[in-house]
Amino acid sequence: MTEPRTALDHVRIVLVQTWHPGNIGAAARAMRTMGLTQLVLVSPRQFPDEEATRMAAGGEPLLEQARVVESLEEAVADCGAVVGLSARLRNLALPQFEEGDEMARELMSLAEDMPVALVFGRERSGLTNDEIACCTHQLSLPANPDYPILNLSQAVQVCAHELYRAWRHRHADQKSRTAPADIGMQSVREKDLPPTREQMQHFQQSLATALQEAGFLNQPHAQTLERLQNFYQRSSPTRKELSLLQGALRALTRPSDDT
Amino acid sequence: MTEPRTALDHVRIVLVQTWHPGNIGAAARAMRTMGLTQLVLVSPRQFPDEEATRMAAGGEPLLEQARVVESLEEAVADCGAVVGLSARLRNLALPQFEEGDEMARELMSLAEDMPVALVFGRERSGLTNDEIACCTHQLSLPANPDYPILNLSQAVQVCAHELYRAWRHRHADQKSRTAPADIGMQSVREKDLPPTREQMQHFQQSLATALQEAGFLNQPHAQTLERLQNFYQRSSPTRKELSLLQGALRALTRPSDDT
Numbered sequence: 001m002t003e004p005r006t007a008l009d010h011v012r013i014v015l016v017q018t019w020h021p022g023n024i025g026a027a028a029r030a031m032r033t034m035g036l037t038q039l040v041l042v043s044p045r046q047f048p049d050e051e052a053t054r055m056a057a058g059g060e061p062l063l064e065q066a067r068v069v070e071s072l073e074e075a076v077a078d079c080g081a082v083v084g085l086s087a088r089l090r091n092l093a094l095p096q097f098e099e100g101d102e103m104a105r106e107l108m109s110l111a112e113d114m115p116v117a118l119v120f121g122r123e124r125s126g127l128t129n130d131e132i133a134c135c136t137h138q139l140s141l142p143a144n145p146d147y148p149i150l151n152l153s154q155a156v157q158v159c160a161h162e163l164y165r166a167w168r169h170r171h172a173d174q175k176s177r178t179a180p181a182d183i184g185m186q187s188v189r190e191k192d193l194p195p196t197r198e199q200m201q202h203f204q205q206s207l208a209t210a211l212q213e214a215g216f217l218n219q220p221h222a223q224t225l226e227r228l229q230n231f232y233q234r235s236s237p238t239r240k241e242l243s244l245l246q247g248a249l250r251a252l253t254r255p256s257d258d259t
Numbered sequence: 260m261t262e263p264r265t266a267l268d269h270v271r272i273v274l275v276q277t278w279h280p281g282n283i284g285a286a287a288r289a290m291r292t293m294g295l296t297q298l299v300l301v302s303p304r305q306f307p308d309e310e311a312t313r314m315a316a317g318g319e320p321l322l323e324q325a326r327v328v329e330s331l332e333e334a335v336a337d338c339g340a341v342v343g344l345s346a347r348l349r350n351l352a353l354p355q356f357e358e359g360d361e362m363a364r365e366l367m368s369l370a371e372d373m374p375v376a377l378v379f380g381r382e383r384s385g386l387t388n389d390e391i392a393c394c395t396h397q398l399s400l401p402a403n404p405d406y407p408i409l410n411l412s413q414a415v416q417v418c419a420h421e422l423y424r425a426w427r428h429r430h431a432d433q434k435s436r437t438a439p440a441d442i443g444m445q446s447v448r449e450k451d452l453p454p455t456r457e458q459m460q461h462f463q464q465s466l467a468t469a470l471q472e473a474g475f476l477n478q479p480h481a482q483t484l485e486r487l488q489n490f491y492q493r494s495s496p497t498r499k500e501l502s503l504l505q506g507a508l509r510a511l512t513r514p515s516d517d518t
Contacts, residue, residue, distance in 0.1 A: 029409075029413075030410075030413055033407060033408065033409045033413075034402060057410070059406070100420070141420070142423070143292045143293060143294075144291060144423070147291045149292060149316070151416075154285070157409070157410075157416055157417060158416060158420045161400070164401070164402070165358070168401060211507055211511075214507075215510060216507055224503055224507075227500065227503055231494070231500045231503075234494075241486065241490045245487070247483075248487060249511075251475035252473050252511040253511060254473065
């Protein structure tokens with residue numbers, strides 16, 4: 001099933017260190033009901049498992065195709081956006097989505113061209129600071145202040161429902177304009193795409209090294225590096241811009257006897 | 260907890276002849292996370308039950324207050340609207356909602372003044388013809404045509420999420436028209452202000468000089484400088500960020516015999 005499905009197939013649902021195999025199964029089912037296919041498990045406590053299979057019902061194929069990895073970095077390295085669901089920890093440097101539908105529209109737009117990820121944390125403790133640092137955005141699903149704790153697979157269902165709806169509406173809009181003029185709607189040029197997580201990380205690392213060697217990070221409490229890295233993260237450079245920034249950094253740090 | 264909550268308390272979630280007590284518990288949890296309180300069970304197969312309590316987690320109070328009745332008629336007699344969820348049977352005489360958010364807006368509007376109900380059928384067979392005849396509307400949650408079968412409690416979660424959002428948006432609209440909205444809005448700290456045009460120009464000039472001297476601008480047609488300056492311009496650095504960028508640039512271009 002070719003073209004219209006590609007965007008949904010670009011959506012990666014990443015579950016980090018899930019405790020209850022039943023939640024993994026229920027998440028797979030939720031994904032399947034909403035046309036999603038890519039399940040990634042970061043160090044699940046117990047998988048494969050009968051309980052996962054039982055709860056998956058018709059989502060069982062997703063369990064069979066699920067990718068199991070050992071770190072979140074590995075799970076999302078090639079993703080253009082990584083949205084972390086977080087009820088507890090808010091990293092204010094990251095762009096925040098306040099509603100599921102905002103998140104879904106933006107993610108499904110990007111998903112036309114490259115993989116994107118939605119990351120769910122542990123049942124009890126959510127995501128760690130380091131894991132949130134892997135993300136490009138955060139989403140907080142608004143919930144009852146007296147009891148905001150959705151079951152993990154329920155949160156997956158709600159998000160999957162939003163993503164599927166956003167996808168349907170994009171394609172409905174496109175279909176409703178069908179006329180030969182729409183044939184050949186240009187795909188976004190690669191240079192205008194967001195960089196992958198890996199490319200961004202590489203730049204952030206080069207920045208850190210360059211500033212360290214230049215003696216600019218001599219006041220740890222000033223959080224200079226964090227602030228600058230946050231600036232570049234939230235500026236969302238395109239791939240082209242990032243490559244120019246990387247080039248500029250290299251040019252500025254080239255030893256003088258190399259020029 | 261008086262006036263603004265009444266509309267949510269007017270929403271009755273009705274589960275008809277649920278087979279798995281776990282689904283009742285998970286539904287109660289889903290309701291609680293989205294501020295709903297009124298659970299009604301029509302002839303549940305097994306209730307109360309340990310499995311229901313376990314799956315309910317923080318939704319347990321809803322189980323304790325749940326009303327158990329013997330017919331759907333009894334459950335919804337005083338309701339101003341009764342929306343039946345149906346994937347299978349469509350009664351074309353009933354008004355249909357094609358999306359969860361349409362249903363939620365209409366239901367929450369009515370719920371300001373009177374009880375309303377959302378009715379979920381049996382896990383395997385949904386609602387009977389007679390039960391659909393009890394309804395004033397039907398809702399079909401759009402789902403993957405290859406596998407549209409959401410778990411019962413997941414469907415409750417999705418609908419509860421829609422209802423809570425519709426309620427919040429109604430009340431946000433109202434709040435924004437009340438006067439003391441500015442109380443507690445902190446004044447923006449200076450460092451978070453945008454830089455002056457002069458400060459920005461100074462940075463852009465420093466950037467140009469540094470890159471020129473590093474030999475990075477040796478291909479005028481590549482518009483390297485323009486692209487990088489555009490990047491920094493559209494990134495809208497705060498004053499603080501700009502001062503860090505300026506400092507970093509200075510540190511990177513400091514002649515090596517100065518360190």
